[in-house]
Amino acid sequence: MQVNNSTGSKDVFRPKIVAFCCNWCSYAGADLAGTNRLNYPADVKIIRVPCSCRVNPLFVLQAFQRGADGVIICGCHPGDCHYTSGNYYARRRMTLLFSMLDFMGIEKGRTRVEWVSAAEGAKFADTMNDFVSTVTALGENRRLEDLRCRK
Amino acid sequence: MSKQKANALREEILRISNVDPLKCMRCGKCSATCPAYDEMNYHPHEFVYMVERGAVEELLDDTSIYRCLSCFACIDRCPRQVEPAKLIEAVRNTCLRKQGANHFKADMLPGKLDPELPQQAVVSAFRKYAK
Amino acid sequence: MHRIGVFVCHCGTNIASTVDVKAVAEAAAKEPGVVFSADYQYMCSEAGQNLIKDTIKEKNLTGVVVCSCSPRMHENTFRKAVSAAGLNPYLLEVANIREQCSWIHKDIKDGTEKAIVLTRAAIAKVVLNAPLVAGTSPVTKRALVIGGGIAGIQTALDIADAGFEVDIVEKRPTIGGKMAQLDKTFPTLDCAACILTPKMVEAAQHEKIRILSYSEVCGVKGFVGSFKVKIKRKARFVKEDVCTGCGLCTEKCPMKRVPNEFNLGMDERRAIYIPFAQAVPKVAVIDPDHCNMLKNGKCGVCAKVCSVGAIDYKAQDSFVEEDYGAIVVATGFEPINIDAYDEFAYSQSKDVVTSLEYERLMNAAGPTGGKLLRPSDGKHPHTIVFVQCVGSRESDGSPKCGKSYCSKICCMYTAKHAMLTREKYPDTEVYVFYIDVRTPGKGFDEFYRRAAEQYGVHYVKGMVGKVVPENGVLKVRAFDLIAGEQLQINADMVVLATAIEPDKTARPLATLLTASMDTNDFFTEAHPKLRPVESPTAGIFLSGACQGPKDIPETVAQAGAAAAKVVGLLAKDSIVCNPCVAHSDEKLCNGCSRCERVCPYGAITYVDKEFKMPDRSIKIRRVSQVNEAVCQGCGACTVVCPSGAMDLKGFSTEQLRAEVDAICK
Numbered sequence: 001m002q003v004n005n006s007t008g009s010k011d012v013f014r015p016k017i018v019a020f021c022c023n024w025c026s027y028a029g030a031d032l033a034g035t036n037r038l039n040y041p042a043d044v045k046i047i048r049v050p051c052s053c054r055v056n057p058l059f060v061l062q063a064f065q066r067g068a069d070g071v072i073i074c075g076c077h078p079g080d081c082h083y084t085s086g087n088y089y090a091r092r093r094m095t096l097l098f099s100m101l102d103f104m105g106i107e108k109g110r111t112r113v114e115w116v117s118a119a120e121g122a123k124f125a126d127t128m129n130d131f132v133s134t135v136t137a138l139g140e141n142r143r144l145e146d147l148r149c150r151k
Numbered sequence: 152m153s154k155q156k157a158n159a160l161r162e163e164i165l166r167i168s169n170v171d172p173l174k175c176m177r178c179g180k181c182s183a184t185c186p187a188y189d190e191m192n193y194h195p196h197e198f199v200y201m202v203e204r205g206a207v208e209e210l211l212d213d214t215s216i217y218r219c220l221s222c223f224a225c226i227d228r229c230p231r232q233v234e235p236a237k238l239i240e241a242v243r244n245t246c247l248r249k250q251g252a253n254h255f256k257a258d259m260l261p262g263k264l265d266p267e268l269p270q271q272a273v274v275s276a277f278r279k280y281a282k
Numbered sequence: 283m284h285r286i287g288v289f290v291c292h293c294g295t296n297i298a299s300t301v302d303v304k305a306v307a308e309a310a311a312k313e314p315g316v317v318f319s320a321d322y323q324y325m326c327s328e329a330g331q332n333l334i335k336d337t338i339k340e341k342n343l344t345g346v347v348v349c350s351c352s353p354r355m356h357e358n359t360f361r362k363a364v365s366a367a368g369l370n371p372y373l374l375e376v377a378n379i380r381e382q383c384s385w386i387h388k389d390i391k392d393g394t395e396k397a398i399v400l401t402r403a404a405i406a407k408v409v410l411n412a413p414l415v416a417g418t419s420p421v422t423k424r425a426l427v428i429g430g431g432i433a434g435i436q437t438a439l440d441i442a443d444a445g446f447e448v449d450i451v452e453k454r455p456t457i458g459g460k461m462a463q464l465d466k467t468f469p470t471l472d473c474a475a476c477i478l479t480p481k482m483v484e485a486a487q488h489e490k491i492r493i494l495s496y497s498e499v500c501g502v503k504g505f506v507g508s509f510k511v512k513i514k515r516k517a518r519f520v521k522e523d524v525c526t527g528c529g530l531c532t533e534k535c536p537m538k539r540v541p542n543e544f545n546l547g548m549d550e551r552r553a554i555y556i557p558f559a560q561a562v563p564k565v566a567v568i569d570p571d572h573c574n575m576l577k578n579g580k581c582g583v584c585a586k587v588c589s590v591g592a593i594d595y596k597a598q599d600s601f602v603e604e605d606y607g608a609i610v611v612a613t614g615f616e617p618i619n620i621d622a623y624d625e626f627a628y629s630q631s632k633d634v635v636t637s638l639e640y641e642r643l644m645n646a647a648g649p650t651g652g653k654l655l656r657p658s659d660g661k662h663p664h665t666i667v668f669v670q671c672v673g674s675r676e677s678d679g680s681p682k683c684g685k686s687y688c689s690k691i692c693c694m695y696t697a698k699h700a701m702l703t704r705e706k707y708p709d710t711e712v713y714v715f716y717i718d719v720r721t722p723g724k725g726f727d728e729f730y731r732r733a734a735e736q737y738g739v740h741y742v743k744g745m746v747g748k749v750v751p752e753n754g755v756l757k758v759r760a761f762d763l764i765a766g767e768q769l770q771i772n773a774d775m776v777v778l779a780t781a782i783e784p785d786k787t788a789r790p791l792a793t794l795l796t797a798s799m800d801t802n803d804f805f806t807e808a809h810p811k812l813r814p815v816e817s818p819t820a821g822i823f824l825s826g827a828c829q830g831p832k833d834i835p836e837t838v839a840q841a842g843a844a845a846a847k848v849v850g851l852l853a854k855d856s857i858v859c860n861p862c863v864a865h866s867d868e869k870l871c872n873g874c875s876r877c878e879r880v881c882p883y884g885a886i887t888y889v890d891k892e893f894k895m896p897d898r899s900i901k902i903r904r905v906s907q908v909n910e911a912v913c914q915g916c917g918a919c920t921v922v923c924p925s926g927a928m929d930l931k932g933f934s935t936e937q938l939r940a941e942v943d944a945i946c947k
Binding site for chain 2: 625671675676677679680681717736743745746747748759760761762763768769870
């Protein structure tokens with residue numbers, strides 16, 4: 001099974017999580033979580049973006065298509081965007097996308113937008129722990145995965 | 152008391168009270184604020200520290216646990232939200248549960264009955280003290 | 283054909299202890315396009331960088347992936363190394379396998395697998411990297427300092443002495459800040475005014491410094507090197523250039539009962555006032571909330587007595603817009619509101635005061651003229667209790683909104699207060715209740731010991747639990763942890779060492795500047811150890827207590843450091859821009875204007891351009907163009923573009939999709 005490629009045991013389901021993190025807040029928050037040695041599951045893989053508004057909804061869809069089990073987008077707190085207003089765009093776009101995904105039968109727990117500032121290492125780790133356990137409980141994403149993408 | 156047993160008791164107290172004694176920064180504000188201070192042998196800050204160290208037996212055997220008024224002044228004023236009163240209440244509960252004996256028999260009731268006493272109090276007295 | 287080199291760093295044992303670096307290097311070697319893969323102890327060391335440089339030349343690499351710490355740490359280091367070897371610096375990617383991998387995972391298997399995936403994603407991205415050339419943008423050779431306390435004054439003086447123009451914006455009518463309110467300064471006990479006021483005058487007289495007092499920053503546009511700042515100059519109702527500061531108006535004004543904020547409301551001032559005798563600028567100001575003339579149009583006394591005709595009741599708030607190359611934040615601190623701590627009876631008794639109020643009571647220019655008198659009845663106090671850590675060092679989420687940090691200065695100023703009180707009034711018993719006495723600093727612990735040993739201040743380890751005002755006496759119930767007994771003290775005064783927090787204006791200012799703050803509203807620094815006076819936002823610098831609690835020596839040191847950084851920036855004629863900016867493919871652009879509307883910087887404009895059509899005809903089409911000097915590279919435009927014409931260099935759609943693919947593989 002492909003989803004198990006990041007774990008030793010084949011029995012335990014380990015989700016694949018893609019996290020888009022804004023360079024100015026959440027990516028630095030993730031670094032801070034590391035500096036403080038706060039654990040969160042290795043299933044989370046972070047992609048650095050300059051701002052949460054750089055995340056095209058297509059990236060989220062593509063992640064699901066390629067077999068991701070959950071996608072989380074982290075940006076600056078409202079009002080604190082490094083580029084003034086990028087996180088508002090992200091919030092609006094993702095609200096639309098998530099409601100469409102919900103309509104298509106993708107559980108709401110698989111997608112999330114979270115605000116994590118550069119100083120909130122603990123919040124980053126908590127968020128990731130919570131998100132991974134939510135997605136693990138939901139199980140494998142079968143609905144959107146394109147089986148042709150499996151090798 | 153064996154060390155193991157004391158440890159189990161400590162865990163039990165921490166579980167009941169949901170208090171983390173490690174949060175205490177030892178400022179003594181709880182004991183500074185306690186109105187029942189003079190009545191107690193062990194004072195709120197000592198409760199926190201003794202539970203942390205696992206010295207639960209001394210607390211169980213002492214009358215201090217019954218002197219706490221549960222006024223919650225220590226909870227209100229603790230800068231670290233340690234909540235000593237909850238800890239004392241938990242020690243008190245452990246004491247009652249530990250003994251497990253029948254402290255309140257039905258035939259004791261008529262002597263203690265007060266017409267002003269609400270029905271609820273009688274029921275909870277049985278719950279708490281009777282086996 | 284791509285020729286990628288992968289370099290995996292051990293970072294001593296930081297990475298190697300939870301990631302099998304050899305396995306990562308081996309796995310990377312199998313990725314398509316990778317021609318070289320190796321691990322090394324410290325990639326950031328000179329030897330490590332030389333390894334990169336040599337390999338680029340030897341293997342003729344077209345891209346480099348370094349698996350190491352966060353790119354926020356060493357991306358620039360490696361970019362420089364890559365560029366020294368003749369490769370474009372933007373053909374480098376860093377896989378973050380320390381902060382986001384080895385440090386958070388305990389299991390070596392988990393860590394290694396994740397590191398391999400992160401490396402794979404970085405390889406997938408670097409294959410699509412394009413060489414980028416950074417443009418330059420000019421630097422406006424002026425600096426703005428926001429806040430006119432000791433931090434702001436010192437920063438401004440240091441920048442001005444280096445030959446650059448500086449503006450100080452101060453929201454109050456005078457500069458000086460909190461230090462102007464202090465009596466003496468620890469640990470040398472020199473008078474605050476004696477060392478501060480010469481600096482204030484120096485700032486006012488410096489030809490390169492302009493002081494915009496009674497003003498606020500209300501809009502910031504632009505970026506490092508060319509900020510455009512809108513400053514609101516609040517109506518003073520007194521012409522600043524005409525008023526001589528004679529003070530006659532402040533004596534004649536009939537509105538006498540206005541609480542004096544400089545003395546923290548412990549005495550009264552008039553509706554027209556000069557905050558304090560050494561104010562800079564020494565110009566009167568009318569308080570519009572209390573002036574009868576401004577409220578009802580009846581009075582006009584100040585205008586009648588003013589011999590130079592400086593009063594202008596019709597003055598309006600005005601706005602100025604200025605260009606700056608750098609901005610220094612020096613907004614300082616204020617004591618927290620302690621209304622929630624009703625156990626200390628602050629709101630019930632006038633004799634319970636905060637330390638800053640006590641500072642004014644001790645000050646010769648204060649409400650009591652420097653005599654220590656109880657605020658309630660004006661009698662001399664014989665027993666004073668100092669309580670430390672009021673609102674500091676509380677647990678997170680404290681219901682009283684206390685602060686989780688140590689306010690740092692309280693131990694020292696309390697020792698100072700206790701010492702001065704005992705020195706002036708040896709008949710006064712002084713108790714200091716402390717949890718810990720924290721005195722790290724040059725001569726600080728000696729100072730505290732002197733207070734205890736030579737001045738006979740009673741230091742008691744423990745806290746005050748309750749203060750009850752009763753018949754003019756403050757009954758203090760406290761606990762002595764060492765003696766193990768509850769104490770009852772009948773005190774005449776109680777002084778609360780109130781926690782300090784960032785000034786209330788800091789949060790909205792941070793939003794204007796897009797500078798980041800921590801959860802306590804202190805500005806965050808670009809790096810906690812290596813870049814302590816810079817904000818992560820380029821061109822914004824931090825000075826003084828806006829970044830964290832600080833005493834005066836530390837504030838002055840940081841102010842100088844911030845000034846040095848500003849001078850370093852202003853000394854340049856131009857700065858290198860971020861080349862990771864948006865770029866529009868004119869052939870794909872359909873002229874819909876969506877990108878123009880979402881751009882927060884106005885970097886996108888539309889132009890009519892001639893295009894040669896396949897049939898050799900010429901067609902004029904409206905296409906978007908990005909001003910690369912203005913674009914900051916957020917990428918908002920790339921997502922709204924319906925035709926896919928807009929893309930972000932360095933974070934292109936292709937690259938990010940490749941990363942998604944690599945992670946999900």
